[in-house]
Amino acid sequence: MVRRIATQVHKQASRLLLQKFIKREPAWFQAVLDHPPLPLPPREPPIRQDYDLPPQDQLAARTAPAKRMRPASRRPLPIHYLEDDVRTQFFKDHPFEAFRPRMLVEGGEVEAEHQIRGESWTRLRQRGSNPSPEDAIRFAVNLHESHNIPITHAYSAAIAQFRALRSEHEVSVRVALMEAETYGIKLGPSMTERMFEEEDKALKSWSKNKQADAMANTARKRWRMIPEQVGEPSAWTKGEHYIRLWQEGVRPSYAPTLATNTTKSASPPAVGGPPSQPPFPPSGNKRHANRRNPKPPVPKLKSIMTGIPP
């Protein structure tokens, strides 16, 4: 088949129309002629302004005489703001500010530009009495940009004001809480208490309910073993039941037989029951005994393998 290219479908169709290979103009033809597809632009990233470029890629650095002849890179440049450096430093200095809750509700539009911009912003208190980390960071950068303060000094000033406002806020919250408790407020569990409750719940889910687990596991199996007696017998049996079965020649059935459902319960009697058999088997080789004296009919034990294959 001839190679068909998506971006040249309209050209191919017009060629075929010209040669009458296609009889009727397709319904998309006029629309595509009116609004033809744009060719791929030249392979280089768009022109960028300095405000979101890292310092080494800004115009001054780019136009400086290069140490070595090198062709211009056609890769897209990183997006970097001065606020990023200030933010890194801020969260290094105040790691617990990152734990403050933030709302992630989706909006129809992006947030408006931050208000702290221009010469009129001289104190962080103008932003309010409970500034967020972003306010402090933006305030520091604004001091540097609008008031021509070196960034280090701007940062120091901004976080000094931030810390002062934060401690004021914290003290007022604590005092308000003490006041409320004095007036008898009933508060719900604190975060610590709630986390303890969650941990207790998680630990309880690990505790094993042995009986329930055993029953669930047995029910899931195809071939199940349901023992007649769980655990040790209540009294010492002296092995009398075992010896009796041996003397009678009763063998256990390792495979269930569907036809014979008549089973006798062969549970061993406790000590003190009727001693019906001599404690030791008769002398002689059991094999010869079998040939001369065929085994009596074997009474079926209760089948111990109850799994029936589906």
Add this chain to the structure above:
Amino acid sequence: MSTGSHSLATQFPRAVARRVRQLPRLQASFSGARHVSQTAEDRPPLTEEQWQDMQSERGTFQSFMDTFSRYGSTQTRDNTFQPHHTLHRPVAPNQLTLSALMAAGAHLGHSKSLMNPNFTPYAYGIRAGITVIDMDHTLPLLRRAAKVVRGVAAKAGSVVFVGTSPELSTVVRKAAERMGEYGYHVGSKWLPGTLTNRLAMFGAGTVENVQVTPDLVIFLNPLANLHAIRECAQNHIPTVGIVDSNVDPRIVMYPIPANDESVKTAELVAGVLSVAGREGVEISKEEANRRKERAKFVARMTSPNSSRREPAVA
């Protein structure tokens, strides 16, 4: 947010009604309250004092409302954004804002190392290890694609919306429904051979009588539908698609550089294109009506036994 026109009374009609009910000495005497089932004749007439009391109460209430109407929120359920609006309230192509696209995450491309070299003209920069797509190219290209969709629908062409992931299936279904009889959708797998093996797919009777190839195909995830794109090219069908930064923009005829992993972006794009398509469908219906009227008029004029306004020249 809207300003001015929303007074407190329109914001909180129930609160106003409650206040009216709470006004003392009116419930028994004045018929303004809704719950009084008495007719006008049954109510006892108000005394002068009662009437004046009622007036002063109303004046107090009204001044209270007037004072505080200037403050507070003007937000209502209708003018607040909710996440389902991108799917259920599509916008027209000239109303779609760059801000809305960015809020949907349309500018977030794939990892820096996965960027296709041919995507470079549409890559604004790199941030947090991912390619950020240049929205200054996205919006014009999206509007161009919308014009094409409108033009195709205006000529009664069929448009197929393809979005072959569970999240996109609802989006393409709604977009196709918006275009009525000219819109189709593929929400799960595109069966290979739909176009190239149409005789087996649809049957000989259908293929002879009906045009089974669409006139435009819109891909919300082209990377997962490369076979479908190839089938469209082989059958000379133009394609529109959302191309991400790991994709060569030339795989479709009208690429829209945007994030193909964001469902909200897909909803916005499909909404814009389907609204344009709906406009095109209306244009084609108008055109069909006009042709029918014209045909009727011509038939009436040219029929031999019709009565004419101008008598034949003797």
